[in-house]
């Protein structure tokens with residue numbers, strides 16, 4: 001008699017049946033444990049793009065794509081984005097709890113103290129050609145971190161990897177700002193210890209030496225919200241990359257650097273840059289219909305950037321929060337009205353079009369974040385870098401979670417080989 005909480009699979013070639021246990025989650029879809037499937041049947045499972053495969057067990061982030069729900073460690077994203085700061089969220093991801101006032105002050109102070117980078121790293125930035133993409137500089141610089149900071153490199157010591165975690169969260173904004181300043185030939189600006197975490201980033205991007213700049217609270221709030229909304233997103237492509245590198249027992253800086261490279265693509269973190277490029281290319285509301293038709297045409301590779309998501313098939317809750325922030329920001333800072341008009345028209349048409357409705361294609365976070373970053377005066381090539389600053393606490397939390405699982409196995413997928421059979425040389 002088969003266990004009720006199991007799945008029985010029959011190999012019709014042999015008539016043999018095999019039973020696999022179902023593991024129930026605290027939330028979401030149950031999972032079939034197929035670890036012995038190959039041993040039992042001699043077969044692999046083929047799941048291109050992991051559409052039906054859970055690659056790990058996790059307690060960090062939960063997404064319900066059909067309800068448009070996102071939670072970090074049990075807290076709803078709208079609560080964190082509207083009532084808490086990015087630093088609070090980073091603490092939550094790292095230490096599994098929101099900070100008390102004392103913990104918050106101590107965490108902020110630690111991040112401030114660690115925000116400077118070794119002066120020797122400037123030589124690394126010098127070596128890159130003008131106009132190098134800041135994402136390329138960022139991934140190289142993060143990978144180089146371990147060569148400048150020799151202490152706390154024992155990846156098996158929790159005390160040491162927690163130090164590394166704080167170091168990387170603190171230094172990424174400085175490295176990101178340096179990447180931008182060097183790529184434009186601008187004088188670099190050091191972190192200002194009188195400014196908060198997010199405020200400092202805008203300052204390092206915008207200021208000139210000995211310059212005093214005032215930042216509007218709504219600007220800081222908008223960027224802080226973008227960071228919070230990006231802080232983690234369960235097993236997406238870049239997080240899976242970070243976990244895969246972690247599974248080889250490589251250093252966390254190497255894992256984060258690999259995550260940055262994976263994030264860069266336009267289907268993932270590079271989408272916000274592509275959204276703005278696409279809006280600029282469309283240029284005018286009168287062209288929108290033509291591009292919607294191109295997006296729907298099966299024979300045309302054109303896709304509407306900022307639309308669609310592998311998991312969200314109803315709406316992206318992050319997009320809803322950002323739309324609201326965009327409205328608030330528009331009251332105090334000029335947002336390119338021509339681009340907003342084009343974006344609004346695309347949204348209006350797509351939300352009522354059968355093609356998009358049938359496929360569950362809704363505006364995602366990148367559809368709104370690009371316009372906000374543009375209003376904050378942040379250049380397009382920095383958008384994915386901004387995504388990285390937000391995502392680092394999530395990547396680190398996932399790296400730590402992998403480390404703390406006693407039975408973590410090296411990631412080693414199998415394949416369906418379709419190449420030539422053995423060729424006998426003549």
Ligand code: CMC
Pocket residue numbers: 049233236266267268269271295296302303304305306307308309310311359361364365366
């Ligand atoms: N424009 C037009 N058609 C689309 C789009 C789009 N943006 N996205 C998906 N489709 C169609 C696709 O052609 C396919 O149609 P059909 O079933 O007729 O073949 C169907 O929708 C399903 O698409 P898919 O590519 O199988 O879906 P996926 O889950 O593999 O891809 C995605 C998800 C985000 C890569 C994709 O929707 C996309 O390329 N979107 C544009 C890029 C983008 O905005 N990326 C940012 C994602 S959010 C930030 C992040 O988390 O990284």
